[in-house]
């Protein structure tokens with residue numbers, strides 16, 4: 001596989017990238033362009049593979065039936081931007097020299113590093129175990145990152161871009177505010193470098209996490225056996241996180257924050273195993289009187305700017321730096337933990353028939 005990627009990489013580099021760099025007088029960036037091209041090809045292959053595996057599942061075993069897939073289009077754009085933007089990798093590579101310097105400074109002063117080898121020297125002889133340990137540590141960090149995205153009002157407004165998709169499909173995974181995506185890239189790169197993850201491992205880890213998250217968002221009737229659902233976050237588990245009335249409104253502002261492992265939700269009391277399908281989205285998107293029909297934007301730019309606008313309003317004092325459960329405009333209609341499906345006359349699995357779907 002690696003040989004195949006390298007072959008495409010050198011062919012594309014010689015036929016397209018190099019002549020372009022030459023024309024633009026940017027030949028000094030040829031090495032960076034060559035390396036970046038490798039990851040762009042990996043991204044394209046990843047999107048292709050994910051599409052080939054998950055799109056048929058959504059077509060043949062859909063959980064929600066939509067009249068049109070128009071609402072998912074913007075998420076496709078997010079996916080391409082995320083994969084081609086190489087944010088995760090850029091920050092990892094950028095921060096690496098900083099961490100190398102930090103590591104030698106710590107060693108010089110006799111301060112032990114945070115790498116697992118410092119606590120358990122023998123683990124280096126068990127690469128698989130070490131890798132699994134990295135996964136667990138990063139996933140633990142991911143759980144808390146996600147929980148705080150829901151907890152802090154301003155941060156929630158960024159994360160709301162992700163949650164405002166009401167026709168959730170496997171493409172939804174990458175639908176994030178650009179600022180949040182950057183913050184995430186810095187956060188995870190920092191932890192990964194801090195515990196000694198190598199660039200190759202990091203890329204593999206990100207690709208694998210990404211694929212599983214695509215699966216978690218897929219609009220597909222896929223029930224994991226109990227043992228598997230307890231081992232890794234299932235589509236039903238994550239769908240409940242997106243469910244109006246449950247995912248970000250219930251006790252402690254929601255449930256099922258886990259990224260790959262549901263263990264942290266089990267440990268910290270935020271796991272909800274009820275997998276009855278519920279409408280997904282944010283309550284204030286619902287038409288009145290259930291919500292206030294808030295518009296989170298339908299295109300990339302409108303969604304990005306709408307989030308900044310909501311943040312500006314919070315900062316102006318409308319909602320303050322509130323520990324907030326989301327932007328529930330009409331408190332009177334809030335009923336955490338209660339199904340809105342029957343109120344919408346929308347048993348999931350049938351076609352949506354409320355006014356808001358007219359535009360789709």
Ligand SMILES: [Zn+2]
Nearest residue numbers: 146150159241
């Ligand atoms: Zn969330």
Ligand SMILES: [Zn+2]
Nearest residue numbers: 162217238242
């Ligand atoms: Zn999600």
